Amino acid sequence: MRVAFSPVYRYRLPAGHRFPMDKYTLLPEQLLYEGTVTESQFFTAQPLSEEAILRTHTPDYWAKLRDNGLSRKDARAIGFPMRPELVARGRIIARGTLDCARFAFRDGVALNIAGGTHHAFADHGEGFCVFNDIAIAANELLHAGEVNRILIVDLDVHQGNGTARIFRDEPRVFTFSMHGARNYPARKEQSDLDIGLPDQTGDEIYLDTLRWHLPGLLDGLKPDLVFYLSGVDVLQTDKLGRLGMTVQGCKERDRFVLEACHRRNLPVAVSMGGGYSDRLATIIEAHANTFRVAASLYD
Template identity: 60%
Template sequence: MLKIAWTEVFAHSLPEGHRFPMAKYDLLPEQLLYEGTITTDNLFAPEPLSEQFILDTHDATYWKRLSNLQLTSSEIRKTGFPHSEQLINREVVIMNGTLQASLFALEYGIGMNIAGGTHHAFTDRGEGFCLLNDIAIAANFLLKYKDVKKILVVDLDVHQGNGTAQIFQEEPRVFTFSMHCGHNYPFHKEKSDLDIPLAEGTDDKTYLKLLSDTLPRLLQEQEPEFVFFQSGVDVLATDKLGKLGMSIEGCKERDRLVLELCSRNNLPVTVSMGGGYSQQIAHIVEAHANTFRLAQHIFF
């Protein structure tokens, strides 16, 4: 059974400027339920993640200051959110959503999180709407407690996964692959194991050809036992924070390519949603919904 972590956002409680981008987290499960792609049995509400698993990835001093709302105004500005106890608590729940989805992936082949993809969080700081790094936390859990020996991170958000790259820069058991717009945030890039910076306006055909040439080769060379897929839809041409030229159908084909490769190779995969900031919320929800529709079709 497809298991999907869902953490309610309560976007109405956020400052007005932050409500629109957060609304997708509540609208997406509503759409999937309405159309019958999933039922309530597919959804689970994660509990807050135990501190010990946060500290397997993040610096203890940073976590203490973050959880006690002691970051400086400059540090808070870099995250893009006004900090509150509610925000931090939600972040800790999202971390466990990806971790639990990874355990479901070991059992069913795939697990998903209607949130997550917080790839701009570093060991000791947050940036770009990311406070803690869910992919890194879940990957370190699998390495330490589940005897997974090799992990591949496939980050196809429009922005480089700089935090994930930094966290695993000295960890040979995790191979980080980021395909992103080269001239976009973050302006200082970290070094992933493989970075493919794309030109502004890259279209479906160019993008999909490059991905189809690269990902099968990586699976063959790296022989991972587990995959984390960052499936941001900010690759769309309509995205306010992205600079690529992809269509909703092209984004769907991207996800099909990744998920079918994982399925054919019997590779468990955890999917985190990542970014999506198009002007029309319907475009964001439809593009994200395609990922979940494909997961049901390919794996179940």
């Protein structure tokens, strides 16, 4: 099992900002401390090439990012002031997801301690997302002829609107998003399968819904690769979510997805996605469970 780690640059978001950057440093420390992973399992990706970026994002958007030329309106849509170091880190994160996919072909699973930036469209970013890491990885693998069929399982609390739009006319990629119906974004795109859940949906209904839909998708589509976006903003404690799941229920969600892929010998690349609970310890515990489940199944 390989784990991508992207360095967190010494860049502080404005005071009171709701995006928890510290989790990207604390999560690998926790995983190492408890022995879920070892140092040898971590890797840091190289920056994603411009050629790979342009298979997914438009030349105009990339030029604005590269030259620090986003307008204030563009930056507001993303959700934080843009800096060159954040663009540089985004390139490493996106390459990490691509590398995880390739490691998954060999090891069965690989996980990125970052990524899941599913609100980035081809021509703009929004919702804390600059590059769409899963879309970039999927397009690169399709271009290289390494896969013919991809399933994206997006279980972040927010609909993967950017991903849905990017692959709207791509039959080789099936997008499945299960999210809060009344949550961001207010204007949803159309995934191949969207399941909008009512506010305060708890563990039982959430897991029953997932169990009803996912096996049929895996068996019917027979994908060469699964991308799994394992956001923990489905928790009842999440400031930006509206669902009612417990930490244990979130762990059972991860177990069901990864076991379903493992049982069918389907490689799965995991991107971490969102998590915005008040207590940072809750975020770390929920994210760590994804890695613990993967390690128990694949090591």
